[in-house]
Amino acid sequence: MDQYVDASGLGLGFALWQVGANGMTTLVEGATVPRNGTTTTYTVDATLEYGTEYRWRGRGVLDGAYGPWSDLATFMTGPAPPPPPPAPMVPSDPQAVYIAIFESDWSAATHPTDYTDNAHYSPMIGATHNRSVQFWQNGMLATPGIENMAETGSQSPLDGEMQAAINSGMAGSIFRGRGLAPTPRLENVQFTATTDFSYVTLVSRIAPSPDWFVGVNSVPLIANDEWRQEIVISLFPWDAGTDNGPSYDSVDVDTVTAQPISLLQGDPVVKNGTVAPFGRFIFRRLQ
Numbered sequence: 001m002d003q004y005v006d007a008s009g010l011g012l013g014f015a016l017w018q019v020g021a022n023g024m025t026t027l028v029e030g031a032t033v034p035r036n037g038t039t040t041t042y043t044v045d046a047t048l049e050y051g052t053e054y055r056w057r058g059r060g061v062l063d064g065a066y067g068p069w070s071d072l073a074t075f076m077t078g079p080a081p082p083p084p085p086p087a088p089m090v091p092s093d094p095q096a097v098y099i100a101i102f103e104s105d106w107s108a109a110t111h112p113t114d115y116t117d118n119a120h121y122s123p124m125i126g127a128t129h130n131r132s133v134q135f136w137q138n139g140m141l142a143t144p145g146i147e148n149m150a151e152t153g154s155q156s157p158l159d160g161e162m163q164a165a166i167n168s169g170m171a172g173s174i175f176r177g178r179g180l181a182p183t184p185r186l187e188n189v190q191f192t193a194t195t196d197f198s199y200v201t202l203v204s205r206i207a208p209s210p211d212w213f214v215g216v217n218s219v220p221l222i223a224n225d226e227w228r229q230e231i232v233i234s235l236f237p238w239d240a241g242t243d244n245g246p247s248y249d250s251v252d253v254d255t256v257t258a259q260p261i262s263l264l265q266g267d268p269v270v271k272n273g274t275v276a277p278f279g280r281f282i283f284r285r286l287q
């Protein structure tokens with residue numbers, strides 16, 4: 001413990017203890033400093049811990065002789081401040097341009113049962129949106145927009161449903177692509193996603209068919225705070241649950257009580273006992 005005295009030889013000694021959870025005290029710091037007028041201040045060098053009890057006391061020092069210690073004084077340090085907020089969970093780029101590639105394998109080789117020479121797909125339609133809206137979903141009843149898309153290939157009124165989501169702040173943009181005719185074939189469509197609308201939904205009708213379509217619902221384009229570079233999704237056939245025809249060229253048999261959207265099973269989409277995918281969507285970031 002260093003000792004200092006002022007010109008008159010009078011100094012003050014201080015000692016500070018930390019009180020542990022078990023009540024044991026540990027000396028944190030002690031010092032002797034020159035007297036400074038009527039108020040002598042000492043600032044400890046040690047960094048004190050949050051939410052911890054400390055005790056201290058002082059005594060006079062004169063020419064190396066010590067007076068009696070004062071009574072112990074006690075104080076409590078304040079609670080720890082809240083941790084800093086986590087870094088924002090958004091990519092540094094506020095938007096990203098994607099190309100959606102629709103690569104169809106559908107042919108007499110992939111789906112030989114009842115294969116039709118007229119096999120094609122209706123024009124693609126999609127939207128960017130947030131988690132507050134789903135335009136279709138496995139187990140959900142088809143909206144009028146999904147029903148008409150799946151039964152006739154029309155982009156309407158699905159585009160109206162997407163526009164309504166834009167108007168209510170749940171979707172960012174609608175994008176439309178060409179159909180695929182004939183198949184197998186490739187088509188693509190570009191769109192721009194933003195951090196506010198970073199999910200993508202895209203559908204196209206399997207045609208001809210009663211009410212079958214390929215599509216994805218709410219694909220997240222951001223992962224680990226970054227725009228995803230490439231996402232490949234196999235396309236299994238969905239049944240919109242709104243027409244009962246059993247095969248591609250069936251005449252319209254409107255379903256009296258609509259059924260939930262479900263994965264299409266059995267003939268004619270099965271080959272060697274399993275449903276064969278019709279192709280894939282590839283979402284690739286361009287910029």
Ligand SMILES: [Ca+2]
Binds near residue numbers: 147151243254255
């Ligand atoms: Ca119908």
Ligand SMILES: [Ca+2]
Binds near residue numbers: 242245
């Ligand atoms: Ca059906």
